[in-house]
Amino acid sequence: MIYLKQYLFQHKGKVLLTVLLLLGQVVGTLLIPALLAELVDQGILAGNISVIWNTGVKMLTVTGLATAAAAWGSWATSDLSAAFGREIRLKVVQKSQALAIQQFDQIGISSMITRTTSDIANLERTIGMVFQMIVPAPLIVIVSIIMTVRAHAAMALIQFLFMGLLLGLAAFVLKRSEALSRTVQVRLDRINQVVREAVTGVRVIRAFGNEDYEEQRAGSAYRDYADTMIRLNRLFAIVNPIVWLMMGALMALILGVGGGLVLSQAMALGQISAVSEYSMMTMAYLIMAASVMTTLPKASSCLSRLNELLELRPAVNDGGLVTAAAPAKTEPVLVFDHVTFAYEGAEEPVISDLSFSLSSGQTTAVIGSTGSGKSTLADLILRLHDLQTGQIRLHGTALPEYPQQALRDHISCVPQKAFLFSGTLAENLRMGQKDASEDQLWKALRIAQAEDFVRQLPQGLNAPVAQGGTNFSGGQRQRLAIARALVKEADIFIFDDSFSALDGRTDAALRQALRAQLTRPAKLIIAQRISTIRDADQILVLDQGRLAGCGTHEQLMQSCPAYREIAASQSQRKEA
Numbered sequence: 274m275i276y277l278k279q280y281l282f283q284h285k286g287k288v289l290l291t292v293l294l295l296l297g298q299v300v301g302t303l304l305i306p307a308l309l310a311e312l313v314d315q316g317i318l319a320g321n322i323s324v325i326w327n328t329g330v331k332m333l334t335v336t337g338l339a340t341a342a343a344a345w346g347s348w349a350t351s352d353l354s355a356a357f358g359r360e361i362r363l364k365v366v367q368k369s370q371a372l373a374i375q376q377f378d379q380i381g382i383s384s385m386i387t388r389t390t391s392d393i394a395n396l397e398r399t400i401g402m403v404f405q406m407i408v409p410a411p412l413i414v415i416v417s418i419i420m421t422v423r424a425h426a427a428m429a430l431i432q433f434l435f436m437g438l439l440l441g442l443a444a445f446v447l448k449r450s451e452a453l454s455r456t457v458q459v460r461l462d463r464i465n466q467v468v469r470e471a472v473t474g475v476r477v478i479r480a481f482g483n484e485d486y487e488e489q490r491a492g493s494a495y496r497d498y499a500d501t502m503i504r505l506n507r508l509f510a511i512v513n514p515i516v517w518l519m520m521g522a523l524m525a526l527i528l529g530v531g532g533g534l535v536l537s538q539a540m541a542l543g544q545i546s547a548v549s550e551y552s553m554m555t556m557a558y559l560i561m562a563a564s565v566m567t568t569l570p571k572a573s574s575c576l577s578r579l580n581e582l583l584e585l586r587p588a589v590n591d592g593g594l595v596t597a598a599a600p601a602k603t604e605p606v607l608v609f610d611h612v613t614f615a616y617e618g619a620e621e622p623v624i625s626d627l628s629f630s631l632s633s634g635q636t637t638a639v640i641g642s643t644g645s646g647k648s649t650l651a652d653l654i655l656r657l658h659d660l661q662t663g664q665i666r667l668h669g670t671a672l673p674e675y676p677q678q679a680l681r682d683h684i685s686c687v688p689q690k691a692f693l694f695s696g697t698l699a700e701n702l703r704m705g706q707k708d709a710s711e712d713q714l715w716k717a718l719r720i721a722q723a724e725d726f727v728r729q730l731p732q733g734l735n736a737p738v739a740q741g742g743t744n745f746s747g748g749q750r751q752r753l754a755i756a757r758a759l760v761k762e763a764d765i766f767i768f769d770d771s772f773s774a775l776d777g778r779t780d781a782a783l784r785q786a787l788r789a790q791l792t793r794p795a796k797l798i799i800a801q802r803i804s805t806i807r808d809a810d811q812i813l814v815l816d817q818g819r820l821a822g823c824g825t826h827e828q829l830m831q832s833c834p835a836y837r838e839i840a841a842s843q844s845q846r847k848e849a
């Protein structure tokens with residue numbers, strides 16, 4: 274709620290104008306029945322043609338002004354709600370960029386998407402409806418009652434009775450629909466999740482012939498959503514006929530009682546039409562206000578889901594160092610000093626008491642079985658998580674001292690999953706260095722062994738990249754991701770299992786080009802194949818997050834049983 278309040282306060286001028294315009298429309302609407310009564314009683318019944326003309330002109334003028342106020346008010350309302358949507362979406366994007374990766378995982382990608390799209394769209398709609406239907410309601414009710422009391426107190430009593438009945442019905446529906454409305458958004462999250470997986474995992478689903486299971490899974494998510502919506506709509510389906518019945522009964526009572534009062538000369542004839550119009554108008558506005566009220570629990574649940582996200586404090590925070598005061602470049606570039614790290618909720622650490630260093634110009638390789646903590650080690654260098662104990666220092670300064678952006682400016686990384694963004698190849702390649710020239714892009718592509726296939730593309734560097742890079746093969750994607758990392762100027766290059774989709778010849782050519790062209794920075798290569806890393810200056814052998822050995826290939830073959838085991842299993846595989 275705080276964000277909505279803040280927004281309305283910041284735009285109080287616009288809010289005031291919108292309310293005034295909408296109230297102007299209401300005042301115009303309320304004047305018409307009074308003018309009509311005047312026209313009937315003092316014009317038609319009295320046979321006074323000038324009153325008829327004058328009142329007619331007044332009615333036209335009031336209608337014109339009310340229509341203009343309605344149109345402007347409606348535009349102002351849309352402007353307010355759309356601007357709220359834009360501002361809060363921007364806040365969500367900023368927050369999602371600031372959150373730690375683990376927090377992202379906890380919220381879930383599907384829920385993140387539902388919150389940014391459906392939840393905010395819901396709020397935009399509700400803000401518009403509240404302004405247009407709830408804000409004018411009290412004025413309509415008060416003025417209608419006053420005008421009806423002026424016609425005859427008995428009429429006001431009838432109006433009162435029906436308003437009470439209607440509000441009672443609205444309160445009942447509101448109470449019943451509250452829980453259901455909250456459930457609808459959760460069900461929508463689930464649909465989003467299932468659809469996302471069905472679309473992004475379509476190849477796996479086809480390969481495993483899992484279409485039936487996926488259909489069932491999607492069907493059950495859709496069914497749950499539909500069931501909740503049906504229960505909600507059933508509630509409104511009962512309410513609608515009751516409301517129409519009430520409107521009919523009210524009209525009948527007004528005409529019956531009003532007719533009696535006119536015959537007994539206790540009320541003027543024109544007042545019957547004025548009172549009936551006021552009553553219908555009041556009931557109509559109350560019904561609209563009540564129907565908007567029934568959407569409020571859903572909007573409030575959307576708002577609290579957004580608040581929950583916006584209130585999250587990033588688990589990884591910027592350090593106090595400013596870029597201008599960044600430490601001088603020292604050797605070794607990076608030091609792991611007795612580092613221990615465990616994921617939140619995990620019983621065992623993934624990295625235990627790990628110490629090593631990276632120096633400029635050197636290649637350090639990391640090898641170990643799956644799940645031994647290799648990718649986590651790369652994430653720790655990027656400070657995607659904070660450590661439990663120990664310290665990682667870049668140029669002699671602990672990572673938490675750096676602003677995150679400044680820290681990551683020193684590092685270029687090829688993640689395990691070669692993810693490309695929709696756009697063009699050049700846009701993807703320039704991610705780390707916006708002003709890179711075409712020559713720099715081609716040089717990076719050449720080192721990454723991607724030049725040949727990019728030259729063959731009709732649009733070359735401007736070739737389109739589909740969402741996730743699906744219009745390229747796994748090996749091509751991997752080479753493009755390597756080229757993207759090479760375009761960036763950095764002190765440390767991390768290649769996280771980046772050569773796995775390459776054939777032996779391309780792998781060897783790429784490593785050779787890296788050695789020749791990437792001489793100054795420190796390189797960290799995470800790999801599964803010994804052939805990829807045997808030339809490294811130092812090799813770290815990880816075993817369940819612990820350092821089982823460190824040295825060159827030859828040294829490790831002598832001294833490290835775990836390394837020998839990996840080498841033996843890979844040579845056996847080759848022989849087989």
Ligand SMILES: Nc1ncnc2c1ncn2[C@@H]1O[C@H](COP(=O)(O)OP(=O)(O)OP(=O)(O)O)[C@@H](O)[C@H]1O
Binds near residue numbers: 644
């Ligand atoms: N976000 C996470 N939350 C909780 N546990 C995680 C998370 N990411 C990884 N792990 C766990 O940490 C351990 C190490 O994972 P990591 O990805 O670092 O291994 P790896 O050596 O790179 O494996 P691989 O060679 O298969 O890529 C695994 O047991 C994994 O289940």
